[in-house]
Amino acid sequence: MRTFYLLLFSLFFLGSAAQNSELKNVSATINIKTLKKHISVLAADSLNGRYTTSEGQKKAANYIRNEFNKAGLHPYNDTSFYQTFSLWSWRWGKCELKVGDILLQSYKDFIYRCNSPLDSINTDCVFVGYGEDDIINNIDLQDKVAFAFTKSYSNYYHLAYRLKSKGVKAIILTNPKDKNSFTRLVKSEDPDHVNVSKAKPFFSKTATRIYIVNPSLTKTFFNKNSNVLSQINTLEEAKKIKSQIISANCPAIVEKVKTENVIGYLKGKSDETIVISAHYDHIGKKGSLICNGADDNASGTSALITLANTYAQQTEIPDRSILFLATSGEELGLLGALHFADHQQELPFDIKANLNIDMIGRRDSTHKSNYIYIIGGKEYPVLDSLCNVANKKVGLTLDYGYAGRSSFGNILNLSDHYAFHKQGIPILGFFNGLHPDYHKPTDTIDKIEFDEMLKRVQLIYLTGNLLVNKQSYSNN
Template identity: 45%
Template structure:
């Protein structure tokens, strides 16, 4: 049977090598708070638009990481390129059209599309008014093959009435707010931001023709369509509604679907070259992009982790050819979409030559959470790997010790942090992992997660602990096993 051995000789060997003055002065001292700050401010700048997966902002971040990897002498992970395309599809809104015989209506000013399915080819149909969409209206108004126009109390709960009109045969639905035209402006602004963002998936999207086509419209266009002011329109009885004009409209909402330009950035520093064994140091460099209330620049999540990987690459560079294992520096894309980049790297070993023995993952290490003042770090996953935990404590005792916190190792269900960052891609295939994390805060996934809120001196201390732990993990006697007869 195969049994993991927690080798005291391994720890003794590592301490003897790592505690030398040369180790501390030459390598650890190259990690600085000012350099970390510079990286975070660049990666979390507004010009990168929140680094959403597959966007130009994320590609700018990738180019910056590549530039630093090259400057620090890293080699491309497959000896050809630092970029690993992760095989995703993207789709984004391309064109919105609403036309009558009289004029073309203006997107976001006159109308806004609420659904996610494209309207392509375009729809040409009559538009009929159906009041508030009560069940009885369908006994008087035929909506089969037509565009239904309805008064609603809220645009946020549009799906119920849209589904009802779809069942009655309507090809699309226009909704106008019953009382507050400012609600249209709010809905328009929310969806304007959403329409500018890429959607990302692992497969080419398929959109059913049966999906509902729903629009919010400005009250001002009702008079153009039905030749009555909105206040008069909503007072009509069934017979009066039946006598309204039914203008013919043309609708189109087109999507651009293509293979996504979404890439992991991967470089490595060779070890002594006797084996292909490697330790992966990872952090995701993507974030969530823009929201209706601003750009989510993602300083802590995860410009901080990405800055740490860049700084660690610089610190380890002088050790090329000296460690027993190769060191892989992996900045992943698509973490916010479901750990997509990390899964791709872990599941495609044929794209590189490495035999991965451990993963050190860094996700949000720049802030102080509500339960601490300073001098702490959370670790995740090491409760599954006692030898990794031992290396962590040896490393911590070699430095000015930090408080090692295990709170996030105890979480379960959706809050199981072992499953919520890139280290899970390795853990699930039985590669030992350790995640470094500084805890959640109120600015998480909001535009308020900004570079000025990072504690860079504390971040430097954390990165030095990560460096030392990784140094120990790169020794030949760490993460070994033998067969007991």
């Protein structure tokens, strides 16, 4: 350790000129034009937000694989750049709602609002108004469908609980006071959304099955429009409303699906390996709007591809091998990184450290410019010292403000570097902090600040150079 710090001291004072030359030598590959090129592909509308297992995610994986191949990286197992692993998915099948002989249309006339499927039912539909106690407590609802009015599609849970306690099979809700609210709700939903998880989905037997219908269809159910029915608030009036027969079902389609990490490596003089990682998946869509994820994490993936190409063009063989890991499933719980870390025995690599890149293209509200958050620096001070040496050339403010934060602020546990950290492998995460466009359709390429991003990629590159040099780093 004493030898390491003597070397570190020398690097602080002697490394600046060498690093200036080092950055100049790689400016042909580490530049704004290159970074922008990769983000433009990864954050394009055609990839539909790169949701794990989606067609857009597969397109992104194919692009990264081709770039790794063009750079001259070796496939991670010398056969394929893909490390494939299995997940579970579920989506709705054909959801139906029929009033007498009239078949309503999903996402035009109704939306099914529940996380559990509905087995086929055929039963009376009973009008209960806004859920007045006199009506709910004195009408037979056992094994029926309750039709209720609500003033808000986000604040009906107490009413639903009361109706469920009366034994209803399902609930139909509508908002007669705001006739445009159903249209807004439909626009906020993605009818093609697929839910993906590591575990096989579990569906509750007791969940409240809810249909939300367009208020213009009230007459279809009871031959009276919503203006008339909304005036009903007594048991006597409610009992006069003729009951309809409702047929309904909403099956779930459950399947095993596959996704893939994209991995390439450069062989060094030993099997000791530095992993540079970034996740390339994102959250898909919110309703009809695509969440392109330009910062999260097309920026990190662009940096990863750029670094792979830069290291691959160096003529001198590094002391350590370098593995470039583009993960899928990060947004679903670090699934790709955890799979890789849990299957290290499949690969002939002795992993010594991980540099993880997750959102490096923007600024947060607390900084004007010229900074980067460092994750893991407090936990791994030797590795952090190397980053500080590298930063002598770049001159960024290294912010450790996320260290020790709880909840969402604990980024140490909430990005792919955690998969390595939990196994005791030293890590550094590079992160620009949160901004108002995080996980929103507004995280687009026009908001990427490429001048800032370039300096961050330069810092990661220089830190990586020190890491692959055995003489300048040991985690022992």
